[in-house]
Amino acid sequence: MSSPEKYIKSSIRNMPPSGIRKYFDLINEMEDVISLGIGEPDFVTPWQIREAGIYALEKGHTHYSANAGIKELRIEISSYLKRKYDVTYNAEDEILVTVGASEGIDLALKAILEPGDEVVLPEPSFVAYRGCITVSGGVPVSLKLKEENLFKIDPADLEAVITEKTKAVIIPYPNNPTGAVMTGSELEEIVKVLRDKDVVIISDEIYSELTYGFDFRSLGTFPEIRDRLILVNGFSKSHAMTGWRLGFVCGCSEIIKHMFKIHQYTLMCAPTPAQYAGIEALKNCDYEVENMVNEYDKRRKFILKGVRDMGLKCFEPMGAFYIFPNITSTGLTSDEFCEGLLKSERVLMVPGTAFGEGGEGYVRATYASSLENIKEALVRTERFVRSLQEK
């Protein structure tokens, strides 16, 4: 091999690009596409948070912050977790402010994985887990989630997939891409399995604020796994702050202090103005969050009905802002469905296969889009589905 690619280490060279990529290349050349493809809020960050960010810039808060994050923000995170989820982490040495929750996931994996360590990864799930595990030298072991279980983790399946080589288990709820959630009592069953296993638990709770009709329970509420739990959360989804790149990880100090070292040598600190904005977000924006959640909920019900009315089977998602209809009745694969839908009706949904094993037969649509867009997308999608039936 003479290409400069030879310098790239093989694990990265062989890493497949995201399955979503090709669709984005396609839509860049098309007009009038309605995208239900992007996993981020359509809301702009609430004004008072933006205003706090602007004020931070005016005041000249343009320097690095403490590596772990501004103390005041860590204190706010601590009290937010207590207030919302009855989870206790102290601001001093159990909370690390990160560049988005995604840095938190990466840090956790980098800190714990030895080459060849296995990480149990429930799939379908967020595209980055698999990549981050691989980058850190780990081996993703898929735990296939099933529609008949409403894409929840079955405790017996979890038990079966954990081996001697398992170093960590990722628990991604509320879930991207399925919109599935796990209730408190269902988590209790999971914890019963995990407490007897010598594994680290990475709980990605980035969608914790976005649940509909039930109360989210954090894995941080289980003392029996606390010393092995890395809790990941952030501001992107809850406070519509994706572009600010602000998240946090919590864990016992013995684990956080090592993740801290990687963070300090790689990212140094999260963007400082964003951290000031984050303080405002946690202190004074419960109302704004509630408004956004109410809005998502209306769209969720609307899109669910629309999808079911066109004859697609779809379980009711109770969290995040995704719907994950089963498209097998159309006779197409996920990829064929999405490509056909995009080319003939200019609606972007993402094939379930982009989210790992178990995604075939499903597509992900996000309802973090205006109601007008959702309405029009449903009209177009229905036309597409009907055209398939006529063939």
Added chain:
Amino acid sequence: MKEILDILEKNAKVTVAEVAAMAGITEKEAASSIAEYEKKRVILGYKAMVNWDKTDRDFVTALIDVKLVPQRDKGFDSIAERIYKYPQVKSCLLMSGSYDLLVMIEGKHLKEVAMFVSEKLAIIDGVQSTSTHFVLKKYKDGNIIFEGSESDDREAIVL
């Protein structure tokens, strides 16, 4: 169901079927709730938010602070009624603070509003004084920003 009111307050153009879908109820339930709200005058009407500045219609809007002398047995209500019954009065609010009524008037031009204030409003029994403020520009009303709203300019990202 407060949810129905929230939906309609944001956009009265949605159909009953759409309201039902968003609220997670049947169309029949939605229709009967809406009818009930209309009957009880919880929902008072449906109308478009128009940005008249973008049309060639000539008009001026004024906000008038009105101080009143309350009347025995009737308080402010009967004077307020005498004022708000004029079709020129677009809104009329009883206020706390240094004046009593905030009256919004719309007229074709400044003079028309001035005449209304001096010839109709100021002479009503119980009106002690008025102070007229003309609106120069409307930035936001009814929770709608009139110009330069933020568009959805999200870029494609893999996640």
